[in-house]
Amino acid sequence: xxxxxxxxxxxxxxxxxxxxxxxxxxxxxxxxxxxxxxxxxxxxxxxxxxxxxxxxxxxxxxxxxxxxxxxxxxxxxxxxxxxxxxxxxxxxxxxxxxxxxxxxxxxxxxxxxxxxxxxxxxxxxxxxxxxxxxxxxxxxxxxxxxxxxxxxxxxxxxxxxxxxxxxxxxxxxxxxxxxxxxxxxxxxxxxxxxxxxxxxxxxxxxxxxxxxxxxxxxxxxxxxxxxxxxxxxxxxxxxxxxxxxxxxxxxxxxxxxxxxxxxxxxxxxxxxxxxxxxxxxxxxxxxxxxxxxxxxxxxxxxxxxxxxxxxxxxxxxxxxxxxxxxxxxxxxxxxxxxxxxxxxxxxxxxxxxxxxxxxxxxxxxxxxxxxxxxxxxxxxxxxxxxxxxxxxxxxxxxxxxxxxxxxxxxxxxxxxxxxxxxxxxxxxxxxxxxxxxxxxxxxxxxxxxxxxxxxxxxxxxxxxxxxxxxxxxxxxxxxxxxxxxxxxxxxxxxxx
Numbered sequence: 310x311x312x313x314x315x316x317x318x319x320x321x322x323x324x325x326x327x328x329x330x331x332x333x334x335x336x337x338x339x340x341x342x343x344x345x346x347x348x349x350x351x352x353x354x355x356x357x358x359x360x361x362x363x364x365x366x367x368x369x370x371x372x373x374x375x376x377x378x379x380x381x382x383x384x385x386x387x388x389x390x391x392x393x394x395x396x397x398x399x400x401x402x403x404x405x406x407x408x409x410x411x412x413x414x415x416x417x418x419x420x421x422x423x424x425x426x427x428x429x430x431x432x433x434x435x436x437x438x439x440x441x442x443x444x445x446x447x448x449x450x451x452x453x454x455x456x457x458x459x460x461x462x463x464x465x466x467x468x469x470x471x472x473x474x475x476x477x478x479x480x481x482x483x484x485x486x487x488x489x490x491x492x493x494x495x496x497x498x499x500x501x502x503x504x505x506x507x508x509x510x511x512x513x514x515x516x517x518x519x520x521x522x523x524x525x526x527x528x529x530x531x532x533x534x535x536x537x538x539x540x541x542x543x544x545x546x547x548x549x550x551x552x553x554x555x556x557x558x559x560x561x562x563x564x565x566x567x568x569x570x571x572x573x574x575x576x577x578x579x580x581x582x583x584x585x586x587x588x589x590x591x592x593x594x595x596x597x598x599x600x601x602x603x604x605x606x607x608x609x610x611x612x613x614x615x616x617x618x619x620x621x622x623x624x625x626x627x628x629x630x631x632x633x634x635x636x637x638x639x640x641x642x643x644x645x646x647x648x649x650x651x652x653x654x655x656x657x658x659x660x661x662x663x664x665x666x667x668x669x670x671x672x673x674x675x676x677x678x679x680x681x682x683x684x685x686x687x688x689x690x691x692x693x694x695x696x697x698x699x700x701x702x703x704x705x706x707x708x709x710x711x712x713x714x715x716x717x718x719x720x721x722x723x724x725x726x727x728x729x730x731x732x733x734x735x736x737x738x739x740x741x742x743x744x745x746x747x748x749x750x751x752x753x754x755x756x757x758x759x760x761x762x763x764x765x766x767x768x769x770x771x772x773x774x775x776x777x778x779x780x781x782x783x784x785x786x787x788x789x790x791x792x793x794x795x796x797x798x799x800x801x802x803x804x805x
Contacts, residue, residue: 332461336468337565345558345626347475348483354550356484357557358418359427361538361545362410363434366403368531370396370438387513393442394510400438404431418545422481429485433492440496443503449583452502459498467491525663529654532670536677536703540696543681544689552689558626559636559693563614563644582659592659593716597725599652602786604729605779607648612736613765614641616744620758632689639693643700645733649726650704656711669710673703728773728782735772739764 345353408431411424447456471487541560545553585592614621618641622634657666677699684695712719743764747757773779 332464336464340468340471341562342625344471344475344483345630347472347479348481349479349551350554350558350629351550352481352484352554353557354545354552354554355420355422355426355481356488357541357553358414358420358423358545358550359430361542362407362414362427363430364534364538365531366407366434367437368527368534369403370400370441386508387511388515388519389442389446389505390508391511391513391516393507396438396441400435400441403438404435407431407434418550420550426481426485429482430488433489436492436496440499442507443496443499443505446503446505447499455502459495459502462498463491463495466494522661522663525667526658528667529663529670532667532674536670536674539678540681540692543685544692547685548689552632555630555632556636556689556693558630559622559633559640562618562622562633562637563640582655586659589716593721596652596656596717597721598785600649600722600725601728601782603651604648604726605732605773605782605786607651608645608726608729608733609736609765609769611641611644612733613740613762613769614638614644616740616765617758617761620747620754620761623754624758635690636693639690640697643697646700646704648729649722650707653704653707653711653722656715656717660715662714665710669707673706676703728776728779731776731779732769732773736765736769738772739766739768742768 408428411427414427415421415423444456447459467487467490470490471483474486475483477483541553541556544556581595582592585595615638618638619634622630622637626633654666657663657669677696680695680699681692684691708722709719711717712722740761743761746752746760746764752760773783
């Protein structure tokens, strides 16, 4: 694709993915509201325990080779075929290893039920591994509308299956059944829509270079995964499945902004940046536009969620999930980090800086583990607060390292995030006023949640419209989502 076609598809990509996420929000809200009323916190804890091991195995399905190919401007069919057969082999080997480790995992968590949950969940794990390259090809070709349709279909089926089984069994098998069916349906649809078929397995001359790059990105991915899950691992081991279930639901609510707003905007970035790498100025513009848009969404969300978490969770999930509201409040500040540093790793990958990424990931892991372990004696809420604090610090470090070389500097990054600070300030003012009203009138949880969310969102929007820089940034973001032609504005994009 030439640069015009890349930019055309890049404009359409976030729009299609956000349409998919709009549907996902509806399904997600339905899932969040209904399923916890049929299954207890312990069921979510058991699913999270098995999910830690399965998620860890996900890191090794392709050994980072997919990212190694995604960074390249041109990929040959033989390379994709090689990677497909490599994925098949690693997926099957990992499945055998997980099956063997399932009883040991149950012993570690003092929950024998974890073993059968892991064994059944392997069905979805294998389906996802065998279709990984089909999905990667759709992403590389910027066929985001197809990906959005596939994800929406799999999500709907997952919800229906989970709800039906939850109403029948009232246990962890509802969650497992939904996940397995989603993996099977999503994998089958990716394979059917991509229409790509592999050739016979054979080694390629570029294998050594791909493995070298993939090893670095795999270490980084593994480090980030471990850092993100060390809190869940510690809670499950020390505090048990019920507390882990509370933390799991709080964390699931915390990542809703990432899954439903930030992710769709960012998902199109890696293949677009890979295509624009030979054009540094276009590359820089595309990335800074992404950072600006992500912060416009994430920063005010983080502020509102910090104030509204407790009444919101009590309203949506019910009184048995009160602790999850406290945990969500402690996790809320980390949402701001998603906007500022969510896509920084794409800079390392597309600039062939995998060794820096690997080292950074290992440092982040050590820092996160130390923070969580230091907070453990003070309880689960303290662990969540430590998780938020370390997330903010490691994201800042990631941006500082990323800006040391390449077309995007630290100053560019900070400047692109600037307009969102106005919206964040407005959200803070609105939430403080809303909190005053809630206290003054002693509002119950449902009206309190509505008042806090409405006040924070309304005042944030008002501040955004009053400020010239943030108003232009919002207009630019709306233009991006509509796929409209956009004229760069130096006041909004610090391009120099």
